[in-house]
Amino acid sequence: MPSSAFPAYRGAMRYRCLGCRKTHGIDELLYTCPACGEVLLLEDGNFDSLKKRPGREWRDLFDARATEKSTALRGIFRFYELTAPVLEEEDIVYLGEGDTPVIEASAALQKLVGRAFAYKNDGQNPSASFKDRGMACAFSYLKAMVRSRGWDEVLTVCASTGDTSAAAALYAAYVGGPIKSVVLLPQGKVTPQQLSQPLGSGATVLEVPGVFDDCMKVVEFLADRYRVALLNSKNSWRILGQESYAFEVAQWRDWETENLCLFVPIGNAGNVTAVLRGFLKLRALGIITALPRIFGVQSHHADPVYRYYAAPSGTRRYEPVTVSPSVAQAAMIGNPVSFPRVRALAEEYTAIAGERAFQVIQVTEQAIMDGMLLANRHGHIACTQGGECLAGLMAARDYGLIAEDEFSVLDSTAHALKFMDFQNLYFSDALPPEFGVTPDPALTNAPELLLSAAERAGMTEREFVLRSASEMARRLNLVSRAE
Numbered sequence: 001m002p003s004s005a006f007p008a009y010r011g012a013m014r015y016r017c018l019g020c021r022k023t024h025g026i027d028e029l030l031y032t033c034p035a036c037g038e039v040l041l042l043e044d045g046n047f048d049s050l051k052k053r054p055g056r057e058w059r060d061l062f063d064a065r066a067t068e069k070s071t072a073l074r075g076i077f078r079f080y081e082l083t084a085p086v087l088e089e090e091d092i093v094y095l096g097e098g099d100t101p102v103i104e105a106s107a108a109l110q111k112l113v114g115r116a117f118a119y120k121n122d123g124q125n126p127s128a129s130f131k132d133r134g135m136a137c138a139f140s141y142l143k144a145m146v147r148s149r150g151w152d153e154v155l156t157v158c159a160s161t162g163d164t165s166a167a168a169a170l171y172a173a174y175v176g177g178p179i180k181s182v183v184l185l186p187q188g189k190v191t192p193q194q195l196s197q198p199l200g201s202g203a204t205v206l207e208v209p210g211v212f213d214d215c216m217k218v219v220e221f222l223a224d225r226y227r228v229a230l231l232n233s234k235n236s237w238r239i240l241g242q243e244s245y246a247f248e249v250a251q252w253r254d255w256e257t258e259n260l261c262l263f264v265p266i267g268n269a270g271n272v273t274a275v276l277r278g279f280l281k282l283r284a285l286g287i288i289t290a291l292p293r294i295f296g297v298q299s300h301h302a303d304p305v306y307r308y309y310a311a312p313s314g315t316r317r318y319e320p321v322t323v324s325p326s327v328a329q330a331a332m333i334g335n336p337v338s339f340p341r342v343r344a345l346a347e348e349y350t351a352i353a354g355e356r357a358f359q360v361i362q363v364t365e366q367a368i369m370d371g372m373l374l375a376n377r378h379g380h381i382a383c384t385q386g387g388e389c390l391a392g393l394m395a396a397r398d399y400g401l402i403a404e405d406e407f408s409v410l411d412s413t414a415h416a417l418k419f420m421d422f423q424n425l426y427f428s429d430a431l432p433p434e435f436g437v438t439p440d441p442a443l444t445n446a447p448e449l450l451l452s453a454a455e456r457a458g459m460t461e462r463e464f465v466l467r468s469a470s471e472m473a474r475r476l477n478l479v480s481r482a483e
Ligand SMILES: *Cc1c(COP(=O)(O)O)cnc(C)c1O
Pocket: 129, 130, 131, 163, 164, 233, 265, 266, 267, 268, 269, 270, 271, 272, 330, 331, 383, 385, 413, 414
């Protein structure tokens, strides 16, 4: 439904190079600076004009938009002026992304962890991960280009640890027309659920042996030489859409961001880039006054960003790592494309809010699995990366980094169901030794058969019911009803 409330404001979007600081126009899809090859971010040349509106008016506007019926403003574009204010209403693709629920941890779990926290369930996005936030923005931009430039064929490509391809294929299938989707996956390194998603959406699914980093190199090479639209987070339109996560967390807190901590898993580092940037924008406009503290979390099997920040400032050197198998497979990346973005934004962030405002925590594979299962035994729907966030919170608590009066929001970046194979392997103690995970019997579970098919075969219906029910009563120590 079109809206009479669609914003009139239009920005002057341009790419900003994080290396040479040059700007580049948006009528071409750029991934790196044509002058120096560094990564880019999109900025609005008119952003300062937004500061004329006082913070409280912005808060009221975004609160009022939370009841908006227009599809264009229901999702991530509730925050249109801060996102991509060059898109027209007709360009905006909305598949129900954004506005995901924040679920306060159960009383028992908060007591066990000893800190107050909630999960933001980004697995409740349409393709069941946060990647949809970025894709909604990237595809809206592509649609605008198709309309304004008359592009008659757009081949979208991405490398993926599973969720990027699921999201890209979904949005491409919906928009259709000249837009086609091709995804490149590391063979056997995405879950069966994730593989089923681009297949079901009708994308061309290509695989190579290796890990995500290998696939990324291939699509980067391809995008430099052929006419394709790259949909990895190297594409800055994705980052813009993902900033909505930060806006929603602030809004959920009624814009009170004092004593607030966020835990975000880091893979290719696009998500943590967007979170840092989102809060910086809110603060620049006076919509919030305090920057929340951001904790990036990495597995010890894929931790280049952790290693960088673990060194004292002044001696830090970035080096890609070779990854080992990780249950946080969606974040199993040794050379994150967005690392230069994180470094630049973290510098800006900590200059305002102090060194403690951005930290990276390293956790073990064991803690990630245990964290996911513990969360889900308390009514959450955390994926392994969501488990990684809980492991990060518990580690931060142990290191004395989180005070008792601080509240944490943990990013469950995907739906638990996408990663059930890791749960099954844990339950049956069948995770390959490279993971280094031993099941905790208190967290495992398995179905129990009440009677075998052979036993049932010879029974009447009545015998079957009697036998099954009495077997259940015996195992559960049920007390008979008084006559
Ligand atoms: C992509 C992804 C990540 C990692 O996010 P980056 O932006 O690459 O750092 C974490 N969890 C899930 C479920 C993902 O799909």
